[in-house]
Amino acid sequence: MEAARDREEQHAGHGGEARAGTGRRIGVFICHCGSNIAGTVDVRRAAEAVRGLRGVVYATDYGYMCSDPGQALIRRAIAEQGLDGIVVAACSPSMHEATFRRTAEAAGLNPYRLEIANIREQCSWVHQEEREEATRKAIALIASLVEKVRGDDPLEPLGTPVTRRLLVVGGGIAGMTVALEVADAGHEVILVERGAQLGGRLSQIRETYAALSPLAAPLETLVERVREHPRIRVLLESEVESASGYVGSFTVTLRPALPAAALAGDRGESNQAIGGTQYEVGAIVVATGYELLPLSRLGEYGGGRVADVVDALEFERLLADGVLRRPSDGRVPRRVVFVQCAGSRDPEHGVPYCSKVCCLYTAKQALLYRQRVPDGEAIVFAIDVRTGGRRYEEFAQRAVEEGHVLYLRGKVAKLFRQGDRVIVWGVDTLAGRNVEVAADLVVLAAAVVPSAGAAELGRRLRATTDELGFFREAHPKLRPVESLTAGIFLAGAAQGPKDIAETVSQAGAAAAKVLGLFSRPELVQEPTVATVLEELCAGCGLCVSACPYEARSLNPRLRVAEVNAALCQGCGACVVACPNKACVVRNWRPEQTLAMVGAVLGETPYRSPDAGE
Amino acid sequence: MKVALLPEGLRSRLQQRVEEASGQNVLACYQCGKCSAGCPVAGVMDLLPNQVIRLVQLGLVEEALTSQTIWYCAACLTCAARCPKGVDLPRVMEALRELAMERSGDHLPPDRLPAEALAEWPQQAVIGGFRKYTW
The missing domain is CATH 3.40.50 (Rossmann fold)
Incomplete structure (x- = not known):
């Protein structure tokens, strides 16, 4: 003893x-x-x-x-x-x-x-x-x-300063909303957009459910406001090359966007030669949006090779023309079949989740089609019609009752071309009948998936994406607009399928988070972080690779490890990795822990209260 | 396995006649099944009431016309009172019965009945027979 x-x-x-x-x-x-x-x-x-x-x-x-x-x-x-x-x-x-x-x-x-x-x-x-x-x-x-x-x-x-400048990645409705909110509040915003123009998916959509309100004019106003705003700097055809730093103090390198083909993985040397420009920002909002599952992934629906089989965004474009004409021969389609859950709710061939927006936009598209072609027929294949939200169920019922849109309950098994029509093989499980429809045009509600390159952007920002490529939130219920990395926030469909109203709401919430961050004079951090006993450190670098927060680096001159206290989360991985016991987490020293264990085991000697040590 | 083709268009002539005769928008039905769930006669029907509506929605009115359900329907109005979409099923059933009778003609053709028989048979039964026994 x-x-x-x-x-x-x-x-x-x-x-x-x-x-x-x-x-x-x-x-x-x-x-x-x-x-x-x-x-x-x-x-x-x-x-x-x-x-x-x-x-x-x-x-x-x-x-x-x-x-x-x-x-x-x-x-x-x-x-x-x-x-x-x-x-x-x-x-x-x-x-x-x-x-x-x-x-x-x-x-x-x-x-x-x-x-x-x-x-x-x-x-x-x-x-x-x-x-x-x-x-x-x-x-x-x-x-x-x-x-x-x-x-x-x-x-x-520990106090660290805050750079009151925001980087927004993505120039769609989510990114523009965040940018305007934060810029209106008096802070500088850099808005980086990979494409050649602002507006995102909204510029491809004509009218919105459930009010069938036109989008073009309000969107144009919004884009103008962003472009003209004295505190917003818009960088088009640009993307994030790399990012380092931490909440309140990020350094991001932006570069001209790679051509779409290069996103597939082929990184040409010429792009590296272009080089990037560095910006200091205090917070980052990821608003990279979504795209539709490519039809090539939907083999039984023709894989994108059957004429007059289009995805929902392509149908929006067809609706935009003066006369609605089908792509193959320019004829006005007299019967249009809408196929919902094209890749959604299909863990075997597509994505496991519900894409959330398709039920409502399909009802909208069917209704708009019936308005444009009054003697035309609209048939929807759906396995469920999900209409959660204010006035959404009423809207879907309106498509049925006023638009005379026929809903069949079942998933389409396959479709193929026969002459100048597309034959659709489906089922109506309510009637227990197989159904074969000869359609002039087929619209596939292809699954909503993350934008190409989302997972790669996540790696560059150290903001994690899930197995599907959607950005992860810090807590699905209680912290839905924060990423798992402090100072990086999420807005819109980059986080998961969302409709426009939800996206705008979340963008406002993300802006509030950013403004909350920017309103602090400095960031206060727990001081229980790792330190290095330099006289024991051999500069081996094991702690650098062990650190999950990139808080470790080697000082090349002194040849010892250093800790970036602002990044360190005090997890102790470096303490375990260090062969020389040169890593110590403040107030979590090994001898403290051993003494605690000793006390639990009853090895701590009793002393009288006034004896001291 | 039956394959229901939709060759003559969604809004078949018969379907429109059912809607006209009943005054109901059959497409309003979203197939929740509440009518069938509470129907006191459903146990003896060959098709459930919601299935009859479904056939009409799909334009398969001929099939609905050959169903016994339209005759079993007692028009008790339980389903109509309960329908969340306000579809008056008994009116649809009545329209289908009308259509069925219209096609079959009267079971007892009065012009070919023997005069003695007409004199002897209870008049109400004879007149009832004109309408009820159509197949």
Whole structure:
């Protein structure tokens, strides 16, 4: 026991920054949480037991430590007892660590010399039938956090400046909306668009569901506003070459966009020769939108090789002409078949998800067709008609009742050319009949997929995409416009199929996030990040490759590893990777962890409260 | 396996006649099946009420006309009261019966009935027979 303590104290003395004389006056505050904790854990006994721990000079229990009187109790004890470290034994730190850190700070104690012992979620709640063991476990948990506090350094939060300039990737409705919101609020915006013009998919769409309101005029106004805005710089036919940095301080390199053919993978040398231009930005919004699954992926629907079989965007173009004519011979189609779920909800051949917008735009297209060709027939094959949203179901019913659009319930099996018509083989499962239709024109509601190059852009920005190429949000419900990388936000169909209204809403939310970021004088970051003990570092670089956040680099002159504290998330991967033990995460030093384990195992010697060390 | 062709166009003449006679837009039905779910006679029908409507929607009126369902329908109006789209099914059924009778003609041709029989048979039964027993 004695030997173990010596070893432990040796550890504690190693590599410390100004820890001498601290950690000797620790206070422990045990919360009852009503009966949540006190109903199972004998809190009085626990307080008594921890009073005997090394460095603990004060221990008490209270009904609700997070309440105002509870926090006042902590502040008073810090002042009266001269505490230089405290442990709050209560609920999970994700609940109230921030609360109690503010409490400590208010009483003049460095907030990083406070630790939470979770004796609720990890003790009382899961041991309700074992009161004796629960009490012993609570004491052990508190003892381990006491050991941690003993080794905690007082730390100051890291502040990093914010570059108040935004990069928006994508010049469609999502990107333009974000750009205008942020520029109107007074900040500079760089809007980079791969294509030759602004407007995105909206410029290919005539009227919108469900109001059948024309888009051209409002879109033109929007594009003009973006182009004329004094704080928006539009870079057309450009793309992101690379990005580095972190929230508030990104460096992005933009270059002329590669021709579409090069996106497939063939990167010509000439493009590298062009070189990019660097920009400093504080935030990035990804608004790269969607495209339709190529018809070549839909073999049983002709693979794009059957005349008069078009995708929905091509049909929008046909609708735009004065007279609606089919592509092959210019005749006005008298019977049009619309095929929904062309690739959607088809994990075997297409994509597993619902593309969300097709049901409504198909109803719209069928209705518009019937208006243009009053004696024409519109037949829709659908496996479900999904019309969630205000006035959407009514609109779909209008297509049926007013437009006399016939909906057949079933997926089309195949289609082929016969003479000057396209034969469609489908089914109506409601009637239990196979259906064969000879159509003049077939419109495929091809699946909505991420824009080409989305996954590659994700890699360049370090904003992850899912297995399908859609950008991932930080939380699907609670943080839907933030990517997993701080400072990179998402807007529109780049994140998943969305209709125009949803896209504009999300773009507004992304702009609000950006403005929130830009409104801060500086960014405050947790100081519990990795550091390098330079005298131990051999410059091997293992930590550089181990770091998932690209927070590590080698200093070529000193030949030691360096940490970019703004990027470091304190995960500890470098600590494990380093063969020389030269990597340390602040307040998570190995000897602290070992001391915590020792305390749980009962190896921490008891000292009388006033004995000191 | 039956293959339903749609050669004569979506809005067949018969379909339009059913709509005219019933005053109903059969396309308004979105095939939820609530009519069949609550029909007190559905147990003995060869086609469920919603299936009859579906046949009319698809222009397969001939098939609907040969269904026993249109005769089993008691016009109790339960389905009409419950239909979420306001389709009055009994009116559609009645229109189909009218069409069926129109095609079959009267089962008991009065001009070829023996005078004695006409004198002897209850008049109500004879007149009822003109309309009911059409096939």
